[in-house]
Each structure stands twice: as C-alpha cells, then as structure tokens.
Amino acid sequence: MIPEIGHFALTLALFVAVFQSIVPIVGASLRNARWMQIADATAKIQFLLIGVAFGALMWSFVVGDYSVLNVVENSHSLKPMIYKIAATWGSHEGSLLLWVLILAAFGAAVAIRGANLPASLKARTLSVQAWITVAFVSFMVLTSNPFERLTPAPLDGQDLNPLLQDIGLALHPPLLYLGYVGFSIVFSFAVAALLEGRVDAAWARWVRPWTLAAWIFLTAGIALGAWWAYYELGWGGWWFWDPVENVSFMPWLLGTALLHSAIVTEKRGTFQSWTVLLAILTFSLSLMGTFIVRSGLLTSVHAFAVDPERGIYILAMFGVTVIGSLSLFAWRAPQMEGGGLFAPISREAGLLLNNLFLSVGAAVVLIGTLYPLFLEAITDEKISVGPPFFNSSFVPLSLGLLVVMGIGPHLSWKRADLRGVMSRLRAASFLAVLAGLGVWYMQTGGPVMAILAIMGAVWLGFTTLLEWSRRIRLFDGSLADSWRRIRSQPRAGHGMTLAHFGLAVCVIGFVGSSAWKEEFVTFAETGDTFEIAGFDLELRGVTNVTGPNYTAQRAILQVRKNEKPVTVLTPERRFYDVAGTQTTEAAINSTIAGDLYATLSVVERDGANEWTLRLIYEPLVGFIWAGVFLLVSGGLLSLSDRRLRVGAPKRSAKPVTARKVSA
Amino acid sequence: MIRALAFLPVVVALGLGAFMLWGLTGDRDPSEIPSALMGQAVPAFELVGIEGMDGPGLSSSDITSASQPVVVNIFASWCAPCRQEHPLLETVAAIPGVSVFGINYRNEAFPARRWLGEMGNPFERIGADLDGRVSIEWGVTGVPETFVINGDGLIVYRHTGSLAEPGAFDMLKDAIAAAGAT
Numbered sequence: 001m002i003p004e005i006g007h008f009a010l011t012l013a014l015f016v017a018v019f020q021s022i023v024p025i026v027g028a029s030l031r032n033a034r035w036m037q038i039a040d041a042t043a044k045i046q047f048l049l050i051g052v053a054f055g056a057l058m059w060s061f062v063v064g065d066y067s068v069l070n071v072v073e074n075s076h077s078l079k080p081m082i083y084k085i086a087a088t089w090g091s092h093e094g095s096l097l098l099w100v101l102i103l104a105a106f107g108a109a110v111a112i113r114g115a116n117l118p119a120s121l122k123a124r125t126l127s128v129q130a131w132i133t134v135a136f137v138s139f140m141v142l143t144s145n146p147f148e149r150l151t152p153a154p155l156d157g158q159d160l161n162p163l164l165q166d167i168g169l170a171l172h173p174p175l176l177y178l179g180y181v182g183f184s185i186v187f188s189f190a191v192a193a194l195l196e197g198r199v200d201a202a203w204a205r206w207v208r209p210w211t212l213a214a215w216i217f218l219t220a221g222i223a224l225g226a227w228w229a230y231y232e233l234g235w236g237g238w239w240f241w242d243p244v245e246n247v248s249f250m251p252w253l254l255g256t257a258l259l260h261s262a263i264v265t266e267k268r269g270t271f272q273s274w275t276v277l278l279a280i281l282t283f284s285l286s287l288m289g290t291f292i293v294r295s296g297l298l299t300s301v302h303a304f305a306v307d308p309e310r311g312i313y314i315l316a317m318f319g320v321t322v323i324g325s326l327s328l329f330a331w332r333a334p335q336m337e338g339g340g341l342f343a344p345i346s347r348e349a350g351l352l353l354n355n356l357f358l359s360v361g362a363a364v365v366l367i368g369t370l371y372p373l374f375l376e377a378i379t380d381e382k383i384s385v386g387p388p389f390f391n392s393s394f395v396p397l398s399l400g401l402l403v404v405m406g407i408g409p410h411l412s413w414k415r416a417d418l419r420g421v422m423s424r425l426r427a428a429s430f431l432a433v434l435a436g437l438g439v440w441y442m443q444t445g446g447p448v449m450a451i452l453a454i455m456g457a458v459w460l461g462f463t464t465l466l467e468w469s470r471r472i473r474l475f476d477g478s479l480a481d482s483w484r485r486i487r488s489q490p491r492a493g494h495g496m497t498l499a500h501f502g503l504a505v506c507v508i509g510f511v512g513s514s515a516w517k518e519e520f521v522t523f524a525e526t527g528d529t530f531e532i533a534g535f536d537l538e539l540r541g542v543t544n545v546t547g548p549n550y551t552a553q554r555a556i557l558q559v560r561k562n563e564k565p566v567t568v569l570t571p572e573r574r575f576y577d578v579a580g581t582q583t584t585e586a587a588i589n590s591t592i593a594g595d596l597y598a599t600l601s602v603v604e605r606d607g608a609n610e611w612t613l614r615l616i617y618e619p620l621v622g623f624i625w626a627g628v629f630l631l632v633s634g635g636l637l638s639l640s641d642r643r644l645r646v647g648a649p650k651r652s653a654k655p656v657t658a659r660k661v662s663a
Numbered sequence: 664m665i666r667a668l669a670f671l672p673v674v675v676a677l678g679l680g681a682f683m684l685w686g687l688t689g690d691r692d693p694s695e696i697p698s699a700l701m702g703q704a705v706p707a708f709e710l711v712g713i714e715g716m717d718g719p720g721l722s723s724s725d726i727t728s729a730s731q732p733v734v735v736n737i738f739a740s741w742c743a744p745c746r747q748e749h750p751l752l753e754t755v756a757a758i759p760g761v762s763v764f765g766i767n768y769r770n771e772a773f774p775a776r777r778w779l780g781e782m783g784n785p786f787e788r789i790g791a792d793l794d795g796r797v798s799i800e801w802g803v804t805g806v807p808e809t810f811v812i813n814g815d816g817l818i819v820y821r822h823t824g825s826l827a828e829p830g831a832f833d834m835l836k837d838a839i840a841a842a843g844a845t
Binding site: 273277280281284291295297298311312315318319322323326327329330331333334370373374376377521522523601610612 | 666669670672673676677679680682683684685686687740741742743746774
C-alpha cells in the first residue's frame with residue numbers, strides 16, 4: 001500500500017509540475033498577478049508530493065518490503081539500519097528520486113524565501129524550474145519507476161553493494177546532488193532573466209546566495225567522494241581523473257567562476273552576459289554529468305546501473321535544456337552589454353582573469369574527458385586519457401590561478417595600482433621563494449611542478465592573510481580596534497579569506513600526497529618486516545574476523561619508528577556472503593606529516609591463503625581534508641552574511657527593456 | 664561580432680551532443696582498449712638473465728628468430744595474480760611447438776629465484792627487467808600480462824591480468840593454436 005501511495009504522489013507531482021511549468025510563466029507575460037502567484041503554492045505542493053514519494057520508498061527500505069523490486073535488489077534484512085536508509089538512493093531509480101526531491105526542494109525554497117523577488121522574475125524562475133521537474137519526473141514515471149512490485153515476493157533481499165556500506169558514501173550522493181541540482185535554480189534564474197530581457201545588479205544579488213549554497217554542497221560532495229575513495233576503496237589515492245570524477249569537477253570549476261563573476265555583475269553592473277552564460281553552462285555540465293554517469297558513454301572505474309535506452313532519454317532531455325537555453329542566450333545576450341568600465345589593472349580585471357583560468361580549466365577537463373569519444377567517432381581508434389594529460393595541462397593552469405588569486409583581493413575596483421600592491425606583497429613573495437628553496441632542499445627528487453605548486457600555495461596563503469590583516473588593520477591599531485573591525489565588516493569578506501586560505505592548504509595536500517608519495521606492493525609472510533618512509537612494519541599474523549554480514553581476514557601489522565612502537569595497523573579483506581563480493585578495508589595511521597596506509601589482498605593457492613600487502617606513505621594528505629573544511633566554512637560564513645540573507649535590493653526604477661530585435 | 668559570438672556556445676553544445684548521440688548508438692564497449700602493439704613486431708630489447716640463475720637472458724631476436732609461436736609472460740614474485748596463474752603457464756609450456764619466455768618485471772634477483780625455485784620454472788628464457796623500461800616498451804600496464812607472438816614475430820594476442828580469470832586461459836590456448844596455424 002505505502003509504495004502505491006508513493007507512486008501515486010510521484011505521478012501527481014508530475015501533473016502539478018506541468019501546471020507550474022505553464023501557468024506562472026504565461027501569467028508573467030500577461031501580467032496576471034494571480035497566475036504568477038500560483039507558482040508559490042505549486043512549488044510547495046510539488047515538494048510535498050515528491051517528499052511523500054521519497055518517504056514511501058525510504059519506508060519500504062526501512063521495514064524491508066521485499067515485494068518492491070528496488071528493495072529486493074538493493075537491500076537485505078541483515079544490513080545495518082543506516083545503510084538500509086542510505087540504500088534508498090543507492091540505485092538508479094532511487095537516486096533519480098533524490099535528484100527530483102532536491103530539485104523540488106530548491107523550487108520550494110525560492111517560493112518561501114524569495115519574498116523580495118519581483119513577482120514576474122519569481123514566476124518565470126519557478127516555471128523554468130518546473131520544466132526541469134517535468135523532464136525528470138516523466139523520465140522516472142515512464143522508464144524508471146522506483147515502486148515496481150515483484151510477484152512472488154522473495155523472502156530476503158540481494159544486499160546493497162558492500163562497497164557502498166560506508167558512511168562516507170551514504171552521504172556522498174546526497175551532497176553531490178545538492179550541489180549539482182542546486183545549480184538548477186541558478187539556471188532557472190538565468191533563463192528567467194533572459195526571458196525578461198533584464199540582467200542587472202539586483203538580479204546578480206538574488207542569484208549569489210543560491211550559487212554559493214550549491215557551491216558549498218558540491219565542494220563538500222566532491223571532497224567526500226575523494227575521501228571515500230581514499231579510505232574505503234583502498235586505492236591509495238583520492239583523485240584519479242576518472243570521467244565520473246571529472247564530470248563533477250567541471251560544474252565545480254564553472255560554479256566557482258560564476259560565484260566570482262556574479263560579484264562583478266552585482267557590484268559593477270558589468271559581465272552580465274558572461275554571468276548568465278556561466279549560470280547556464282554550470283547546470284548544463286551538471287546535467288551532462290548525470291548523462292555520462294547514467295548512460296555508460298565513457299569507460300569509468302565507477303560502476304553504475306547503465307541502460308542505453310535511458311541514455312537516449314537523458315540525452316534528449318539534456319539536449320532540449322542546453323540547446324534551448326543557449327539559443328535563448330544567443331538571441332538575448334547581445335542586447336544587454338554595457339555597465340561599468342574598468343582599467344586593465346583593477347579588481348574587475350583580476351576577477352576576469354580568475355574566470356578565464358577557471359573556464360579554460362573546465363574546458364581542458366572537458367576535452368580530456370571526451371577526447372576518447374571524439375577520437376573513436378572520427379578515427380575508430382580507442383584510447384584512454386589518464387592523469388598524465390591532466391597533470392601536464394590542468395596543473396600549470398592552476399598555478400596561474402594561484403598567482404592571480406594572491407593579487408586579486410588586493411586590487412581596488414575600477415583602477416588599481418599594481419606596483420603599490422606588489423610592493424606590499426614583497427614579504428609574501430619572499431616567503432614563497434623561501435618555501436620553494438626549502439622544499440627543493442628537502443625533496444630534490446620530486447617534480448619541478450611540485451616545488452612551483454608549493455610556492456604558489458605559500459604565496460596564496462600569505463597574500464590572503466596579508467589582505468585580511470590590512471582590512472582589519474591588524475598591525476596599525478589596537479587589537480580591540482581590529483576586533484571591532486572583524487565584527488563590523490561583512491562576513492562575506494571573512495568568508496573569502498577563509499576559502500582562499502583553505503585552497504592554499506588544499507594545494508599543499510594535493511602536491512604532498514601526489515608528488516612525494518611512496519608506495520610498494522609485496523608478498524608477505526608472518527614475521528616479515530618492511531621499511532617505508534622511515535617506518536618499519538612487521539606482519540604479526542593474519543586472523544579471521546566475523547562481522548554482522550561479512551567475514552574478514554585481518555592482518556596485524558606492528559609499526560615502529562626508530563625501534564619505538566608507533567601503532568598497530570589492521571587492514572582487512574572482507575567477504576560479503578550474501579552479495580558474494582569482497583571489499584578492502586584500508587588501515588591508515590594519520591598524522592599531520594602524512595598517512596601511513598596499508599591494504600591487504602588474499603589469494604588462495606593449494607587450499608592455503610597467501611597475502612599481498614600494499615604499503616603507501618602519503619605525505620601531507622590531511623591538508624586536503626583540512627583545506628576543504630576551510631573552503632566549506634568560508635562558503636557558509638559568506639552565506640550567513642546579512643546582506644545576502646535580508647538584502648532586498650531595489651531595482652533601478654528605469655526599466656532596462658530589451659532593444660527591439662531586428663529580424 | 665558579439666552577435667556571432669553569442670551563438671558559439673549553442674554551436675559547441677550541438678557538436679558535443681552529436682558526438683554523444685553517436686556514442687550511445689551502435690555496439691560500443693568503451694571499456695575495451697586494444698593494444699596498440701597488436702599485429703606489430705615485438706619492440707627491440709635485450710635483457711640479461713636473472714642474476715644467479717643458469718638460464719639465458721632474453722632479447723627480441725630470441726623471439727623473432729623462433730619459427731614457432733612464442734608466449735611471453737610478464738611476471739614478478741611480489742604479484743599475487745602471478746602466483747595464481749603460474750601453474751597454467753606450466754600447462755602452456757607443455758604444449759608441443761610453443762616456447763614460453765618470461766620477463767621478470769621490477770624484481771630483485773633473490774626473491775625472483777626463490778619464487779621460481781618454489782613454484783617451478785616454466786620459462787625457457789627469462790629476461791630481468793630491473794627498471795621496468797622494456798615492459799614499458801611492451802605497453803605493459805601491470806603484472807601479469809601475457810602476449811602471444813606468431814612465427815613471423817608479430818604480436819597476435821595480449822591478455823592483461825591473471826590467466827586464471829574465467830575464460831582467459833581458453834582464449835589464450837585458442838590464440839596459440841591460431842598463431843601456430845599461420
């Protein structure tokens with residue numbers, strides 16, 4: 001009964017969305033206030049209905065209703081409760097349901113929080129949002145019904161992939177989706193503004209908090225995925241330039257660019273068409289990510305439920321959305337240029353450079369990701385593009401970005417004095433060079449790019465701190481005065497400092513753990529001792545362990561440094577009987593200096609087990625997680641800025657109507 | 664100018680869409696990446712034998728001068744799947760009219776000798792690829808890998824990973840039979 005209620009609610013939500021996709025937008029053109037207002041109610045109802053559907057599916061998982069096909073395929077009675085709940089979005093159908101739930105949630109949030117929006121912009125935005133809902137919910141109802149029943153019902157489920165039984169992964173898809181789908185509302189705002197023919201400072205102000213919220217979720221989601229790959233998968237790394245990772249990274253890059261260009265549009269009334277284009281492209285890349293992940297278009301280490309027929313449907317949706325919005329852009333954009341002028345050396349120019357680096361970076365990742373497809377289509381040749389391409393193309397670009405990031409915040413709007421700024425930053429340059437020489441002295445063997453990147457990170461860290469200390473007059477005034485300034489200045493500014501500093505911390509982690517990583521694989525017997533990065537590891541033995549729904553072999557490794565015991569590492573190889581799969585549980589000893597990482601694999605030969613150990617030392621990897629924490633905290637701090645929460649910008653009274661389009 | 668530029672995104676998007684539509688249709692298996700060496704001659708190399716073992720080293724001329732099919736296996740003592748597939752190599756070596764050669768990938772002499780002593784040595788010749796350079800020439804992405812070279816000295820088959828994987832050994836035997844027939 002409950003699953004049927006869910007199915008019914010989902011179908012009902014489709015009808016509400018169809019209604020919302022037409023009536024408010026027509027009302028906006030007819031200037032019919034009542035038709036426009038309807039969007040508020042329908043957006044909330046839509047969210048409620050999809051919420052009911054999602055709740056019904058979750059309920060089926062929680063109680064273990066094995067007459068529902070989706071539950072049978074993705075759950076098992078022995079599974080811990082939290083993973084039963086997480087299994088709700090573990091499958092193709094369930095994750096789509098989560099997708100539309102978040103889509104509807106953002107729509108409802110605009111309906112509730114957007115009291116200060118002009119009625120027509122709000123109505124159009126919510127209608128555009130409903131177009132997306134219609135596309136996705138109809139896709140579900142027609143091809144991917146999560147509530148499909150199964151007769152006769154089996155006695156128990158077939159388990160969820162045990163790799164997914166991890167708290168990191170239980171949270172990874174929801175966060176990533178909140179990011180991906182969060183950009184949908186920004187997209188809707190952009191399309192609505194294009195339809196209105198009006199993109200101005202007020203529009204940018206309304207869009208910024210939504211962009212920032214989506215960006216925070218996307219940042220956290222990507223980082224959680226990387227963290228999960230590192231801790232759970234036992235790959236000994238956190239990023240592999242795999243297509244599925246790349247498609248989440250591209251919206252992040254463009255979303256970051258959007259975050260910055262929207263500031264220029266708000267403060268200086270320029271870059272309008274570029275900001276709108278970024279808003280459209282960011283969500284388009286999110287959609288493309290969904291498409292690539294779900295269609296099996298490219299080869300990936302990530303396994304998803306793949307179905308070419310569904311692929312065609314998603315491609316069609318993707319095509320209509322992207323081609324439609326970009327055509328609208330091509331038609332309307334040339335009419336809305338203008339705005340404040342600025343000198344080649346100015347805050348605007350700095351942000352322009354930032355946008356240039358970020359979007360070229362996104363283009364490089366896009367080309368690298370899709371190149372195998374292009375090549376195969378044209379020459380029938382098959383290749384794979386791996387880390388070497390991205391390391392030699394993307395990494396130098398990001399070095400340029402680091403340099404610009406250090407200078408940008410010091411520049412003033414309109415016209416800045418570069419020589420003055422550079423002389424203020426002499427200390428930071430000196431420290432960066434010093435850090436580079438220090439690293440070179442310690443690690444002569446590493447790649448040159450690593451030294452440059454560390455210099456870039458130190459440069460960014462210190463210039464960011466310098467800018468902050470100048471802003472609060474840390475060194476020329478009393479501490480009490482500085483404290484007063486900290487409290488009185490907008491939180492968005494502090495947020496920027498925190499986020500920029502966080503990126504510097506991240507870069508140190510990226511470089512340390514990729515350039516100076518030590519790794520080896522060895523066959524091991526009880527009593528063997530291995531040496532890595534100054535640690536001695538002795539294999540004490542391998543024991544059998546029994547967990548709730550798995551059995552495992554656990555190696556016991558005594559770690560010593562300079563003869564003194566440091567810790568005991570216990571990597572495991574787990575066998576999940578019901579699912580018939582095995583997983584690797586890496587054992588990690590984390591310190592600020594780096595992580596000591598061990599995984600175990602077991603081979604059976606002549607009835608006896610043999611063990612292979614993979615030992616890795618990843619220097620500074622903890623900096624990545626710390627840096628991401630700072631990035632996200634910076635974002636949250638900015639989001640809490642009063643100006644973004646209650647700021648009800650007044651539109652200029654003069655209507656900036658679009659010029660008549662010549663035929 | 665600006666007007667034309669504004670159309671650029673949509674044109675690029677259409678192009679990308681066309682490629683994606685192509686990618687969805689037809690029998691594609693994106694995960695299948697054939698070796699660029701297929702149908703090519705073996706790369707030129709010369710390796711000494713494992714230090715302290717009697718057997719000769721291995722060079723490309725040993726492979727090309729053989730008139731019969733040759734199986735080249737890349738292995739290392741530290742590699743668990745190599746242990747798993749090792750007995751199968753003994754089976755291959757027992758097939759009449761086939762030579763089995765080994766390339767010992769980044770392995771120190773002592774563990775390699777101990778391993779071969781313990782597990783048995785199916786190889787007529789072994790080259791010790793201490794720095795892994797020769798294996799890179801072969802396009803090896805990991806150990807173990809197995810190549811079949813026909814009587815003309817051309818690479819006709821490549822298997823990455825353990826031969827003990829389901830179906831892998833039968834495919835190898837078919838490839839050997841096919842290489843011998845030419």
